[in-house]
Amino acid sequence: MTHQLTRDEARRIIVRAQLLDADRPGDVVEVAEQICWIKIDPTATIAPCEDTELWSRIGWSYEPGQLKKAVEIDRLLFEFDGAFRPISLLPLMLPKMRTWPTRESTKQWLEANDAFRSDVIARLRAEGPLLTSDIPDTAQVSRAPDGWSGSNQVPIMLDFLVRQGVVAVAGRHGRHKRWDLAERVYPQNLPEYDADEAAHLLEERWLRASGLARPHWYWSGVGKTSGEAAVVEGSKNTFRVDPEAIAALEQDDGGRVAFLSPYDGMLFDRKRLEEVFEFTYVLEQFKKKADRVYGFFAHPILIGDRFVGMLDAEVDRERGELRVNAVHEFMPLEPEEDEMVRAEIAELADWLGVGLAEPR
Template identity: 70%
Template sequence: MPTSDRHELTKDEARRIIVRAQLLDAERPGDVVEVAEQLGAVKIDPTSVIAPCEHTVLWSRIGYAYEPGQLKDVTERDRLLFEFDGAFRPIGLLPLMLPAMRRWPHRASTAEWLEANGAFRQDVLDRLRGEGPLLAKDIPDTARVSRPPDGWSGANQVPTMLDFLSRQGLVAVAGREGRNRRWDLAERVYPADLPDLEFDEAESLLNERRLGATGLARQKSPWTPVGQAGVPAVIEGSTATWRVDPEALAALAEEDDGGRVAFLNPYDGLLFDRPRLREIFDFEYVLEQFKPKAQRRYGFFAHPILFGDRFVGMLDARLDAAARLLRVDAVHEFFPFDDDEREIVGAEIAELARWLGVEVAEA
């Protein structure tokens, strides 16, 4: 039940808070670093039906001014972002993450594998120290104990060891050659003068950053863990207790700018918390990438269409690089668009094609 110490929000207000926190309102951010600082993570995924996830996430926020080379520059040259656990993150988050990294691993099976492969672990560190940065393929697999292939990793144990060492803060991604990561010792990639925080302080600060990036989260959400960050809130129609970012709450007093249209990559962070999508946006999102073709309703990798603070449809489109075309197979409308809505969505499709440097071809 709502009480005096909980902020009461309408669903409209909740959506506005979330959309603003994700930088999808009408006021676009200026650059890659600004996006990463606010979102906390820019997901990396190689699926490239239109463009890889990291690039469409940034384009959907920044717009036409975003160029893919900017991400490489701020990560590899300027070191303002770093790559960790499948995402680009702002370097300011690293001190908040290091205390947890020093406690990793948590699973006994992982700790046992690392202990059994102590010599292999040292081989990898020694080779990086002497020859790094290196691609995984350039490092010999000297593992004594192997983990079986799991669908994500193969028989070669080097990628697994590098991943585990990165989670311990000992190695880091120094850059990329295409989609392949170049690895080096973390001490040569990460800044040397980072503040040293205690675990509890770092976790509290991380919770605040997570809440700032999402705007609003269930207090006990496994999808968006925020602990006691922010202030409690209740939302019309929901019996749960939520946590809301105080700055986002204060911004509700500002005039609503009306929003804009955005096409969201299926791995966009706004889509991650499926229960919140369902409860706040009335949007039951299902990624159809892994469904048999006959069971797909909207397409293999259709992009949800956000119009203002509501999901209005799905864009089923693909880049045909050879023909220099953005092939729009369908724009699925959850409810029939009026003429203005259809024109605005069409203009955003044209803008997407212009950013890709191709023409639009509609089915």
């Protein structure tokens, strides 16, 4: 069976799956369990990505300390590959982690640095948790700097050991990771799955998080047999849709305003944004200032299930103010919509604990 969806239906499915409808979630763990992936990024014209992503869903009751507690004390979330994920995903990821790496060059580097690998594990066992800077570089073979990593081989080894499920991020000191053995960070007695079952269940979780997804191992994590097939008016793609999302289409919780961090998972699949939301999103962070249209780190504005503009705003920490440089409207907002956006900006300032700067 292939579901025939209008754009309106497709948008509602996605918005609800991403917890951006009017029915707000209650806490950090509820958000993580549903959307599966909370991006970590320090760019903070307003607030770090992980905090903005949670505030845009939970609202004023969210505090950054709640995320830290869920990760470092309650161990209900864990950090992996630049994102916080619910611990319920870990058993589904472990089978693949145990067979990593598959790339021959990575295998060769690990084999050549077997003694270095043992050194890192032994130091963590004896002294962990440790910052990266606390671990000496005893690599026998070095990888050349690639623009992301420097000459120090310790971050590379730690990253590889995390991907193998041997070490884990135990927490952070500011923005710096603290590392320990995975056996001391991850819960014990997790469910066990074989590789095929784990991969299938993981794809189903990613589909539930997306609501509606283009099947692609990287862009969505959703396979061609996940959920059910769907086509959307105006699109030539065949999507996969969560059957439970189809069943919930008759429910209408109404819409609200949401400001999305440029690294929000909702924005990750640019093609889906174009075909379903008719929204072409370009991150201007790495463009020259003269080439920017909306601003260095402008946040897309969602009202209900439509992207209506871009918020170019930043916190002036010296003055203790949220400064709104511009609200770029794709089409003129209705008076009620304009009032909703202004109210959400005021809520944002209150949440940040700063004043709202007077327009220049």
